Amino acid sequence: MNTEKFQLEAKDINVWFGQRQVLKDVSLQFPSNRVTALIGPSGCGKSTFIRTLNRMHELIPSAGLAGSVFLDGQDIYEEAVDPSTVRLKVGMVFQKPNPFPTMSIKENVISGLKLSGRKKEISDDLVENSLKRASMWTESKDRLDEPALSLSGGQQQRLCIARSLAMNPEVLLMDEPCSALDPGSTRRIEETILELKESMTIVIVTHNMQQAQRVADRTAFFLADDNQPGYVVEFGDTEQVFGMPVDPRTNDYVNGHFG
Amino acid sequence: MNLEPVARPKSAEPWKKTTANARNLQIVASLVPSAVTAAAWLLGGMDLIVSILFVLLPLQLLAMGLVGLILKGKRGVPDAALVVMTFFFGTFVMVLLLSVLWSVVDAGFSALSPQFIFQNNVYVTPTTGLEIGGVGHAIIGTLLVVGLSTVITVPLGVATGVYLTETRGKSRGLIRVLLQAIAGLPSIVAGLFVYSMLIVTGVSAFAGWLGSLALVPLMLPTVARVTEESLRLVPQELRNGALGLGAPSWRAFLMVTLPAAKSGVVTAILLGVARVIGETAPLITTTFAAANTSLNILQGGLATMPTYIYNYISLGFDTSIARAWGAALVLLILVGILFGSARYISRPKSLKPKKKKEKR
Numbered sequence: 001m002n003t004e005k006f007q008l009e010a011k012d013i014n015v016w017f018g019q020r021q022v023l024k025d026v027s028l029q030f031p032s033n034r035v036t037a038l039i040g041p042s043g044c045g046k047s048t049f050i051r052t053l054n055r056m057h058e059l060i061p062s063a064g065l066a067g068s069v070f071l072d073g074q075d076i077y078e079e080a081v082d083p084s085t086v087r088l089k090v091g092m093v094f095q096k097p098n099p100f101p102t103m104s105i106k107e108n109v110i111s112g113l114k115l116s117g118r119k120k121e122i123s124d125d126l127v128e129n130s131l132k133r134a135s136m137w138t139e140s141k142d143r144l145d146e147p148a149l150s151l152s153g154g155q156q157q158r159l160c161i162a163r164s165l166a167m168n169p170e171v172l173l174m175d176e177p178c179s180a181l182d183p184g185s186t187r188r189i190e191e192t193i194l195e196l197k198e199s200m201t202i203v204i205v206t207h208n209m210q211q212a213q214r215v216a217d218r219t220a221f222f223l224a225d226d227n228q229p230g231y232v233v234e235f236g237d238t239e240q241v242f243g244m245p246v247d248p249r250t251n252d253y254v255n256g257h258f259g
Numbered sequence: 260m261n262l263e264p265v266a267r268p269k270s271a272e273p274w275k276k277t278t279a280n281a282r283n284l285q286i287v288a289s290l291v292p293s294a295v296t297a298a299a300w301l302l303g304g305m306d307l308i309v310s311i312l313f314v315l316l317p318l319q320l321l322a323m324g325l326v327g328l329i330l331k332g333k334r335g336v337p338d339a340a341l342v343v344m345t346f347f348f349g350t351f352v353m354v355l356l357l358s359v360l361w362s363v364v365d366a367g368f369s370a371l372s373p374q375f376i377f378q379n380n381v382y383v384t385p386t387t388g389l390e391i392g393g394v395g396h397a398i399i400g401t402l403l404v405v406g407l408s409t410v411i412t413v414p415l416g417v418a419t420g421v422y423l424t425e426t427r428g429k430s431r432g433l434i435r436v437l438l439q440a441i442a443g444l445p446s447i448v449a450g451l452f453v454y455s456m457l458i459v460t461g462v463s464a465f466a467g468w469l470g471s472l473a474l475v476p477l478m479l480p481t482v483a484r485v486t487e488e489s490l491r492l493v494p495q496e497l498r499n500g501a502l503g504l505g506a507p508s509w510r511a512f513l514m515v516t517l518p519a520a521k522s523g524v525v526t527a528i529l530l531g532v533a534r535v536i537g538e539t540a541p542l543i544t545t546t547f548a549a550a551n552t553s554l555n556i557l558q559g560g561l562a563t564m565p566t567y568i569y570n571y572i573s574l575g576f577d578t579s580i581a582r583a584w585g586a587a588l589v590l591l592i593l594v595g596i597l598f599g600s601a602r603y604i605s606r607p608k609s610l611k612p613k614k615k616k617e618k619r
Contacts, residue, residue: 056503061427088505098496102518102607115506115514160500167504 006070007032007201008053008090008171013067014229015048015057022048024229026067028220030171035193035202037212037238040222041253045230046205047095049222050173053203054090055083071171088116091169095176097156099148099163106144108159112167126166134162135192154185161192172196174204178211190215209254213242221250281330288326292318319343363587370585380550380562385574394586396552397567398593400467403556404546404563405536407471412478413528419479420486420527425512442480449473450541458545467556470546470563474535482531489523490516525605529598536594539565564590 008030015023023045030036038046051057053069055076068075076086099108109130110122127144131137136158143150148159157177164172174193178186186208193202193215206212212219219241224230234241234250245251270276296315299305305314323343327335375393383392419438423431453473457463493516501511517524547560548570555561564586571583 054503056499059499059502084502084505084507086505087503091505092503094496094499094503096496098494098500100497100500100515100519102515102521111501111514112504112506115501115504115510117510163500163504 006030007072008203009070010049010053011068011070013049013052013069014065015045015052016064017060018062021229022224024231026222026230026232028232028235030201030203031218032201033197033199034217035197035204035215036218036220037216038203038205038220038222039207039209039212039253040230040233041224042207043230044222044224046222047175048230050175050203050205051092053171053173054087054092056087056092058083084116088167089169090171090173091164091167093157093161093164093172093174093177095179097153097160097180099151099156099159101147101149103148104145105140105148105151105159108148109162109166112163116167130162130166131159133165133192133196134158135188136162152185154181154188157181157185158189158192161189165196169200171201171203174202176205176207179207186211209242209256213238221245221247221253223249223253284326284329288322289319292322316343316347319347360591363584363591366581366584367586367588370581371588375585376589379552380567383550385571385576385579388578389581389585392582394564394567394582394589396549397562397564397586398589399552399554400546400549400561400563401536401565401590401593403554404467404470404542404561405474405532407468407556408474408478408535409528409532411471412475412482412531415475416479416482416527416531417486417524419483420490420524421512423483423487424490425508425516438480438483441476442484444476446477446538447540447544449476450544453541454544464558465545465547465560466558467546467553467561470542470561471556473541473545474538477538477541478531478535481534482527485527485530486520486524489520489527492523493519521605522607525601529601532597533594537565537590539569542566543569564593 006029010026010028010030013023013026014021026045026049028036038050040046048057052065052067057063057065065077068077070076071086071089074081076083076090100111103111106127109127113119113122113126128137128141131140136155139155140151140159148156151159157180161172161177178189181189190211193204196202197217204212204215216238218236219238220235221233221241222230223233234245234247236246241250242254245254251257292315295318296310299310299314300307303310320340320343323339324336327339329335331338370389372389372393374391375389376398377395378391378393379396380392380394419434422428423434450470450473453469457469457472458465463469497515497519498511501515502508506514542563543566546563546566548566549560549562553559553561568583568586568590571579571586574580
């Protein structure tokens with residue numbers, strides 16, 4: 001394991017909202033072309049943590065942070081780094097599907113390129129390719145000019161994935177991407193994730209244990225005691241975390257004894 | 260099983276089932292109070308307004324309350340009372356608005372003619388007949404003065420709204436307080452301010468652009484606050500979506516947030532124009548008045564619709580008052596045209612393909 005290259009590495013992440021600390025000393029490594037799942041009860045800081053990985057965290061007005069996140073060996077929190085260039089390489093899919101309502105399906109797919117001033121790269125091939133990788137192509141190829149909001153919730157979420165993929169990110173962060181979706185859409189997104197990891201590193205927050213076991217190579221278990229900051233209890237290969245957890249609290253959680 | 264769709268039956272709205280008995284009760288309960296009121300007004304010699312307020316409203320409340328009690332039991336009474344009150348006051352406000360509109364149309368219509376809209380007032384005295392002269396010069400003046408102040412105010416106001424919602428600037432609270440304070444400014448103060456700062460000191464004589472300046476502080480709070488409210492309604496998820504794709508914040512704003520708030524921003528501008536287009540006091544003290552047509556906003560007095568109306572109303576002759584009413588009607592129509600076209604231009608562009616698809 002140690003010989004593997006870590007494309008993304010979080011080191012000693014501490015997070016505060018106002019004066020309240022919500023994450024304490026979180027250090028996780030995300031190897032290339034692997035899926036890492038972050039699990040844990042609500043309020044333990046998983047979503048907060050994943051947002052520190054592409055500097056979305058700092059958009060919350062009261063947020064504070066200490067620690068480093070290394071992307072390809074470069075600390076993304078260094079002064080010279082522009083957060084928007086970080087987000088070009090580290091894409092994000094949110095909990096709630098958020099296609100741009102004023103744009104068509106096609107415009108949504110290419111919106112990232114327009115938003116980052118890379119209009120030259122826009123092509124029909126890219127649209128088709130991105131939608132295919134998000135397994136959205138067959139459903140949307142005949143209605144590319146329709147408004148994005150005419151899609152169902154599951155389709156909207158896959159459109160958001162396609163929108164991120166069009167940017168060709170190195171890392172894709174997914175914050176409970178299936179929590180608002182039905183089982184069928186969930187399954188399709190999971191298949192997509194397994195295909196995508198051939199070409200990128202994926203970090204996914206999920207409340208669904210079975211989902212973590214189905215898609216993740218590595219799993220980190222977060223926990224927060226009452227009014228205490230969240231921390232990582234256990235981090236290892238998914239099979240080990242679910243099969244023979246080292247920490248009794250992990251065992252209780254993954255077997256549904258609390259949480 | 261047969262899954263063929265069937266035609267919609269008449270009974271497809273079971274929540275509208277009404278028995279003949281209940282319907283009769285409701286009809287009686289609506290007719291009796293009206294009949295009694297009509298009797299009090301026509302036969303009893305009661306004033307119409309008084310009879311509506313003190314006969315119709317209480318009787319109607321009582322009657323519908325009773326019907327509610329009979330049909331639905333106790334919980335039917337407040338329900339009926341609320342329905343009666345809503346209907347009554349809704350109608351009241353509607354009648355008020357329509358009567359204002361009607362009095363302008365009624366009094367102004369006789370003055371309307373192509374010549375009234377296109378000619379100016381050069382050879383007109385207060386007693387000149389309506390077949391000579393018009394408000395053409397005042398229409399042009401109003402468009403110029405309000406146009407210039409819109410051009411000045413919209414960038415300022417929209418930028419203020421953007422500052423209040425999209426940034427974390429430290430003086431946001433102060434700006435909000437100041438905007439509220441300016442919103443309470445009596446409009447004549449704005450006019451006198453410009454008058455004392457620029458006309459008394461000799462910087463300029465009466466001129467159109469001074470009027471535009473005086474209108475800016477009146478328009479600004481409306482544009483800024485309504486823009487702020489409409490931007491605030493854009494969900495944070497959309498901004499996050501754009502920023503998460505690696506957009507610099509200015510592009511995220513221009514391409515995602517602003518388009519999502521477009522109709523609100525247009526409303527802000529329209530409300531701002533509506534706020535000032537009828538303003539008289541700040542223009543009397545700055546643009547003054549003129550009888551001739553002038554396109555020069557930089558120099559010389561300029562006639563505008565509100566000052567035209569004010570002048571001719573205060574002259575007091577029948578013909579001049581008729582002119583003022585006519586001008587009021589023209590102003591009303593002008594505002595209607597302006598707003599209608601602004602709404603049409605800014606309507607949400609249809610993303611749907613031209614050909615209609617079969618609905619599922």
